[in-house]
Amino acid sequence: MKDIILKAENISKQYRLGQVGTGTLSHDLNRWWHQVRGKDNPYLKIGDVNDRSTKGSSDYVWALQDINFEVERGEVLGIIGKNGAGKSTLLKILSRVTAPTTGSIQFGGRVASLLEVGTGFNGEMTGRENIFLNGAILGMTKKEITAKLDEIIDFSGCERYIDTPVKRYSSGMTVRLAFAVAAFLEPEILVIDEVLAVGDAEFQKKAIGKMQDISRGGGRTVLFVSHNMAAVKSLCTRGIVLEYGKVVLEDTIENAISHYLKGRGDAMNSKNFNDDFDKEVFKLNSISLKNKSKTIIDPLAENDIIELLTDIDIKDTEHLRYHITYHIQNEMGEAMFSFSNATDGTNLKQGNNQLKCFFPKDFFQSGQYFLSLFVIKDKREAIFVDEDIISFTVVDRIREMGVYMGREPGYIKPIFMWENKL
Structure with missing residues (x-):
């Protein structure tokens, strides 16, 4: 039997353009009047798809529509799509930062999120204090956090500045510490949205290695959003492709990446x-x-x-x-x-x-x-x-008989000049 740790059913998110919250008082009263009469929200029947390049006919837009998927314990799921496809909105809903307009999500464990640089950090507090703050938010006891403290600081590479207020950190230092906290305090579900792109190459390599360790060795689940397809392919086992707020493909990560990269260039050659x-x-x-x-x-x-x-x-x-x-x-x-x-x-x-x-x-x-x-x-x-x-x-249309038949490494084959002087 599958060990499902996260299940999303019919998730949709609607926004009203140009408004804070749900919009006008008249719309709120209309929703309430329909609700007390046992009727559906009247504004769920309207709204444009989330295509930012076109002018719509409605003030309402569906950032997400009818999203359904399951994630097994220990699985690394890649969520990919172009800018505006709905990836960040979906992760905010999964992280309980915002609520879905329709649908429900069932969780089988604690969730830790890295949705942007410094998520959950207090700039006035030191790095050390923020480690304890984030650990408490994740439901860890002070004793559990203290046991992991040295590992977190060492992994982040911020030891010299760990007692300095976070507001004085660079964006790279902040994301290093935030990732270290989320990774080492052992949430059952880790949600990461593109923040690793802020870090340098050395840290990105460390972070991807750590995510592989916690998913394969620790049996924890990772939801990963990135535009770096090499990182997605090396880390994820399965992929979901979003377009205009809808799931257009759920498949192996190789097929998901291939579908995404074709984009509007699917008319070959x-x-x-x-x-x-x-x-x-x-x-x-x-x-x-x-x-x-x-x-x-x-x-x-x-x-x-x-x-x-x-x-x-x-x-x-x-x-x-x-x-x-x-x-x-x-x-x-x-x-x-x-x-x-x-x-x-x-x-x-x-x-x-x-x-x-x-x-x-x-x-x-x-x-x-x-x-x-x-x-x-x-x-x-x-x-x-x-x-x-x-x-x-x-x-490759021509290969001489008897020569190496595999694919050479790399993507180009430059022709260099050679000399052999005796």
């Missing part, structure tokens, strides 16, 4: 934009990739030159002020490198531009990649940014 990207300064028509000797419908082979074609119209008469830059990420969402047409003086002209960029053959390893587009003004201001605007897949 080629994408037409029509009027979607018709701006005051420019109009983006299409982006496509193909091998130099093939068409865009053929698979991209790693052993042939790859052409990247950007079809863009420039409307501004001061056209020399603009250029485009691409960022390329691997399938884990890790940035690999950026490149721009400005580096070799290939200027954009007024009217239609069909920019071609050529990747040498055998440059990419086989795998999936994602491009983010930036339109830059005066070499310093990004007037347009679209992340993961298109994805493309490179395949």
Whole structure:
């Protein structure tokens, strides 16, 4: 039988735009009148989906709608999605910071949360005092906290400043101490929302290792939100993908990450934009990739030159002020490198531009990649940014018989010059 430690049923959260709390007095009275007559809240029947890029028709918006999932004891669940998808709202509900509009949550243990830097800390109190304060909030006795005190201080790396008020800590020091408290005071459920991104690389590695230890060795449960897909994949066993406040996928962490990273770039290797990207300064028509000797419908082979074609119209008469830059990420969402047409003086002209960029053959390893587009003004201001605007897949089409058949490490295969002087 499953050992379920957390169960969320039909969780929804509704907000009224521009208002504090539930809104106007008339709306509150209307809710109360429906309630005393045994009827449903009338405002649950209205409201737009949580799409921040469009203008809605209602003052009400659903930050979350009909969220259902279960978490087993000792499981590490990754919750991923774009900004505004509802991740933080869900974690606030799970942490009991805010109540759901509808639905219920069943817990099987104590919950500790790191929702933002310094969660639950009092800036006027020292680091040591805040450890005892947070431990008490978690239901720990003074004796239990004292037994863990040295470990917490050592892990945080803040020993020199442990008797200094927290208001004088940097954001990195604060999150170090907050994570150490939450991890070592042994809550049954640990909820973490992106705060580790504040810490340096060394601390992030320590924190991820500690979360792995407490979930696998300690049998405790972790709910983890992050935009760092490498961290999510290394830590989590299962993933939930949120879009516009709804669960669109609940699957293995590999499948969840793949679904999330495809984004709007799911038209593989080629994408037409029509009027979607018709701006005051420019109009983006299409982006496509193909091998130099093939068409865009053929698979991209790693052993042939790859052409990247950007079809863009420039409307501004001061056209020399603009250029485009691409960022390329691997399938884990890790940035690999950026490149721009400005580096070799290939200027954009007024009217239609069909920019071609050529990747040498055998440059990419086989795998999936994602491009983010930036339109830059005066070499310093990004007037347009679209992340993961298109994805493309490179395949290995030729292998000599008898050679190594596995995938080489890394994502690119640079060709270097060699010498052998006798």
